[in-house]
Amino acid sequence: MASVQREIVIERPLAAVWDALADVGALHTRLAPGFVSDCRLEPGARVVTFANGMVARELIVDVDRERRRVAWAVVGGRLSHHNASAQVFDAPGGATRFVWIADFLPDEHAASIATMIEHGLAAMKRHLDIG
Numbered sequence: 001m002a003s004v005q006r007e008i009v010i011e012r013p014l015a016a017v018w019d020a021l022a023d024v025g026a027l028h029t030r031l032a033p034g035f036v037s038d039c040r041l042e043p044g045a046r047v048v049t050f051a052n053g054m055v056a057r058e059l060i061v062d063v064d065r066e067r068r069r070v071a072w073a074v075v076g077g078r079l080s081h082h083n084a085s086a087q088v089f090d091a092p093g094g095a096t097r098f099v100w101i102a103d104f105l106p107d108e109h110a111a112s113i114a115t116m117i118e119h120g121l122a123a124m125k126r127h128l129d130i131g
Helices: 014-022 027-031 107-128
Strands: 002-010 036-042 045-050 055-064 069-075 081-091 095-105
Touching: 002 107, 014 027, 014 081, 014 095, 014 107, 027 036, 027 045, 027 107, 095 107
Parallel strands: none
Antiparallel strands: 002 095, 036 045, 045 055, 055 069, 069 081, 081 095
């Protein structure tokens, strides 16, 4: 199973970044506009439309307020398995460290998934950074 982990530092307080991450139905407006163009909630899931036109149905596995972590699993599509999580932590100077991890099969999609995660994180940084 392939695993991709990427992280960035966002120049915004942890509480504000967590609030945007935990709002699982508002990826397109609060967390990663420009990377996600639409997001709609269904019972236990969200349907995410990415700026490149790709659509994914993501089961919401957990929104852990204590650990400030959201976990989801993509069902259907080109992957036989996909689970991911995003978690935020305090960083020096009042910033936030944002960690995104995805585990999936088949392994040969690692480069494209890593690129998508990097684009998503860049969109988050552009949208959420204060400075």
